[in-house]
Amino acid sequence: MSPERGARRSRVVTVEPALTQLSKLTASETHRLDRAIVAISVNPQLGATVPGTLLRDYTDEIDGVRIIYYVTALQTITIVAYVEA
DSSP states (O other), rough: TTTTTOOOOEEEEEOOHHHHHTTTOOOHHHHHHHHHHHHHHHTSSSSSSTTTOOOOOEEEEETTTTEEOOOOTTTEEEEEEEEEO
16 A cells, blocks of 8 residues: 555444444543544454454553454454443
């Protein structure tokens, strides 16, 4: 990839129960979570693999958020299954 183009982001899709969790977050928590979601959309390999599954577990200690997600085979879509802020 050429440097002028920048990183290609995957499309992020949120599913239940993450949608329910999102509805309970404050504006500040949502903002912190948004930064983490952008980070994994640019680099889906950020999270640690969850043994025995296709899931990845990403925790941002600075912003205090956690996202459990998986990425499609071509890494074009990131599916968020769980959020915590």
